[in-house]
Structures are given as structure tokens and as C-alpha cells.
Amino acid sequence: MADDTRVDDDAPSEGNPFAAMDPEMAAHPQPLFAALRDSVPVMPVEGVGVGVVVTRRAEIEEIFRDPATFSSNMSAVDLKNVRPLIPLQIDPPDHKKYRKILDPVFAPREMALIAEPVTALANELIDQFIDRDGIDFAREFSVPFPSLVFLTLLGLPLDELPRFIEMKDGIIRPDQVTGTPYGSDTTNEYQRKTAESIYEYFEEVLDEREADRRTDLLSRFLEIEVEGQKLARTEILDICFLFLIAGLDTVTATLDCMFAYLAQHPTQRRRLVDDPALIPAAVEEMLRWETPVLGVARVATRETTLAGCPIHAGDQVSIILSSANTDPTEFAAPDDVDFDRQPNRHLAFGGGVHRCLGSHLARQELRIALREWHRRIPDYSVAPGHTLVYTPAIRSIDHFPMVFNRRVDQ
Numbered sequence: 001m002a003d004d005t006r007v008d009d010d011a012p013s014e015g016n017p018f019a020a021m022d023p024e025m026a027a028h029p030q031p032l033f034a035a036l037r038d039s040v041p042v043m044p045v046e047g048v049g050v051g052v053v054v055t056r057r058a059e060i061e062e063i064f065r066d067p068a069t070f071s072s073n074m075s076a077v078d079l080k081n082v083r084p085l086i087p088l089q090i091d092p093p094d095h096k097k098y099r100k101i102l103d104p105v106f107a108p109r110e111m112a113l114i115a116e117p118v119t120a121l122a123n124e125l126i127d128q129f130i131d132r133d134g135i136d137f138a139r140e141f142s143v144p145f146p147s148l149v150f151l152t153l154l155g156l157p158l159d160e161l162p163r164f165i166e167m168k169d170g171i172i173r174p175d176q177v178t179g180t181p182y183g184s185d186t187t188n189e190y191q192r193k194t195a196e197s198i199y200e201y202f203e204e205v206l207d208e209r210e211a212d213r214r215t216d217l218l219s220r221f222l223e224i225e226v227e228g229q230k231l232a233r234t235e236i237l238d239i240c241f242l243f244l245i246a247g248l249d250t251v252t253a254t255l256d257c258m259f260a261y262l263a264q265h266p267t268q269r270r271r272l273v274d275d276p277a278l279i280p281a282a283v284e285e286m287l288r289w290e291t292p293v294l295g296v297a298r299v300a301t302r303e304t305t306l307a308g309c310p311i312h313a314g315d316q317v318s319i320i321l322s323s324a325n326t327d328p329t330e331f332a333a334p335d336d337v338d339f340d341r342q343p344n345r346h347l348a349f350g351g352g353v354h355r356c357l358g359s360h361l362a363r364q365e366l367r368i369a370l371r372e373w374h375r376r377i378p379d380y381s382v383a384p385g386h387t388l389v390y391t392p393a394i395r396s397i398d399h400f401p402m403v404f405n406r407r408v409d410q
């Protein structure tokens with residue numbers, strides 16, 4: 001593809017190719033990606049760093065199969081961390097040794113063990129508002145729920161919630177916190193300061209755990225060994241930093257997307273209320289359709305081509321998972337949200353070696369949240385007259401007024 005097709009995007013959105021996305025597009029991105037798949041499946045772009053946007057399933061799978069060419073190193077995404085986040089910004093072969101120790105910690109069997117406390121946390125939140133006529137879903141449920149689960153897993157006090165939220169927002173959404181454009185000096189500085197505070201926070205907590213071992217995740221990190229050696233303090237910090245970035249907003253955004261969909265599709269919602277056994281399949285199908293983490297980033301390590309488009313060493317590669325999840329070469333009737341879809345090989349958790357480490361934890365949280373919520377609050381809708389606004393890239397809905405139409409008290 002010739003260089004003159006490069007799209008110039010001079011919006012103040014450096015570092016986030018989707019920050020300038022039109023709100024209508026952020027709410028319903030699928031038609032845009034269908035058009036790109038059919039016209040420029042590998043689209044050169046400038047303005048957010050030179051690179052390409054990849055929308056077809058075939059090329060996306062090709063990228064995931066070749067992490068040596070399409071690296072996840074620190075220049076793929078700049079989060080102002082001072083060392084690579086583990087395991088996200090580590091390429092093979094070192095990546096494997098970390099997944100070997102972390103995968104068992106987040107395996108389905110381990111996640112089944114936390115079903116009871118996660119169910120209790122969901123119900124404690126619901127208890128706080130079930131007697132009211134409605135809530136702001138984001139503020140009162142989708143934001144606190146994953147952070148509370150995480151605090152529980154790490155063995156930290158639940159009253160650390162505001163601090164946790166402040167730290168992850170300072171890295172992921174410094175534009176919203178500071179009211180200045182993403183990529184500006186102000187947001188860069190804010191992210192840098194937040195990053196420092198995250199390292200300091202976990203340093204302190206790890207000091208405490210060194211002195212007083214327990215059964216929580218942090219204590220486990222102090223014990224586990226990689227190739228016969230304990231993890232270094234810096235390695236544990238780099239894992240904790242990533243968890244804060246990867247494990248909270250993603251679940252919040254997924255809850256926002258799913259509850260917004262169900263609030264606006266009462267027939268589909270009724271199916272879940274009547275038959276909770278359908279929830280696991282519905283979670284997968286809504287993950288596919290909504291793809292709350294719209295895309296992931298890589299950086300090319302050498303000259304290559306994708307679908308005939310030249311890629312140069314150092315080019316940014318934006319992989320549109322949302323597009324892979326509605327590609328008709330993989331999914332029949334991709335625009336139908338079909339809770340009975342089988343098979344459902346969606347890429348909402350990414351693909352290849354960096355496929356989401358926390359997918360079983362996420363599934364556990366989502367299934368429990370949907371089950372407990374619909375058991376207790378089966379009928380709800382978006383507050384009349386309100387238009388939901390989705391954030392770009394990670395599709396959360398910061399302000400989600402919801403009204404309860406009928407309540408079943410437990």
C-alpha cells in the first residue's frame with residue numbers, strides 16, 4: 001500500500017489511536033470495522049506514531065502467531081512504567097517462564113475457590129441500592145466490584161478502594177482526571193507521578209507481607225520460584241503494576257457494555273432471568289459482540305508485509321479485536337447477538353502468547369455479577385432520555401444512570 005494513503009489524525013490523542021473516536025462510533029464500532037475490513041484491512045496511519053491499523057481476522061491471527069516480528073515490548077504502549085510490565089511487555093522466550101508460574105495461580109480450578117467471596121461482594125454492593133429506584137451503574141457497581149475483588153485476592157483492606165481507583169485511573173485515564181488531552185505534558189506528568197506512587201504503594205505492602213506471610217496473592221508471589229529462583233522484588237512490582245492496569249478497568253468496561261446491552265434488549269435479558277444456566281454462553285457472546293477491549297498494540301521489529309502492505313521496523317501495529325470478532329470468515333451472521341452461538345472463538349481476551357492471563361478470573365466475576373444481579377434485579381433500563389457515552393479503546397461508560405423497573409427482594 002502506498003504511503004499517500006496514510007490517514008493524518010492531528011487530534012491531541014498521541015498514544016491512543018482511538019481517543020478521537022466519534023461517540024456514536026465508540027458506542028457502535030462494528031460498521032466502521034466492517035467497512036475497513038472490506039476496503040483497507042491493513043490501513044497505514046500517522047499522527048499517533050507511524051503504523052498500521054489491522055482489521056481482518058486472518059492478519060490478526062498472523063500477528064498473534066509471530067511475536068518475534070510483532071513485539072509487545074515497552075514501545076508498543078507507553079504507560080510511564082520504568083521497567084517492562086510482566087508478562088505483558090516481555091517477549092518470548094522470557095515471557096514463557098513468567099506465564100509458567102502465573103498461569104496456575106489464575107487457573108479455573110483456583111478461580112472456582114473464590115466463587116463464594118466474589119458472590120458475597122456482589123451481593124453486598126447490591127444490598128446498598130436494591131431498595132432504591134435506580135443507580136449510577138458505573139459509580140455504584142461496575143467500578144467498585146472488580147477493585148473489591150482484587151483487594152480481596154491481594155489480601156488488602158477493602159477501605160483501600162478509593163486509593164486503588166485513583167492509581168489505576170491516573171495511568172489509564174489521566175485525560176479524564178486532569179481534564180487535558182491524552183498525550184499532553186500534563187497527562188504525561190500525571191501518569192509519571194501515578195506510576196511512582198504505584199511502585200511505592202506495592203513496595204510498602206510487600207514489606208508488610210515479608211514480615212507477615214498469609215495465604216493471599218502477594219504472599220504467594222513472595223514464595224513462588226522461576227527456574228529455581230524466587231522472583232526479585234522488582235519483578236513482583238512489575239507484575240502488581242500490570243494487574244492494576246489490566247485487571248480492573250477491563251472488567252468494569254465489560255460490565256458496562258453487558259448491562260447496557262441487556263438494559264436495551266429486554267427479550268435477551270428475560271432469557272437470562274428465566275434460565276441462569278445460559279449466563280456463561282451469554283457472557284462469551286456479549287464479550288464477542290461488545291469487545292470491551294477494542295484493540296491491542298504491537299511494534300514491528302523488522303521489515304515485513306501484511307496483506308501486501310509494507311510494515312517497517314518500529315511501526316506501531318494496532319490490532320482491532322472488535323473487528324476480528326465480527327469478521328464473517330469466522331462467525332456466521334456476525335451482527336446477530338446469539339446466546340446459543342457454537343462455537344464462539346472470539347478474541348475479546350486477545351490471542352497468541354499474550355492472551356489474557358486473567359480470563360478465568362474475569363469470567364468468574366462476570367458470571368457471578370450477572371447471576372446475582374438478575375436474580376435480584378431482573379428488570380431495569382437506561383434512565384429515560386439519557387444517551388450512554390462509551391469511552392474509546394476500553395469501552396466503559398463513565399456515567400450510566402439506570403432505573404429499576406421491578407424488584408424482587410431477597
Ligand code: HEM
Nearest residue numbers: 087088246247250251254293296349350354356357358362
Ligand atoms: C473481561 C475482562 C478482561 C478483558 C476483556 C481482558 C482483555 C485482555 C486482552 C485483550 C489482553 C491481551 C493484551 C495484548 O495482547 O496486548 C489481556 C492480557 C492480560 N490480561 Fe486481561 N482482560 C480482562 C481481565 C483481566 C483480569 C481480571 C486480569 C487480572 C489478572 C487480567 C490480566 C491480564 C494480564 C496479566 C495480561 C497480560 C498477559 C500476557 O502478556 O501474557 N485481565 N487481557
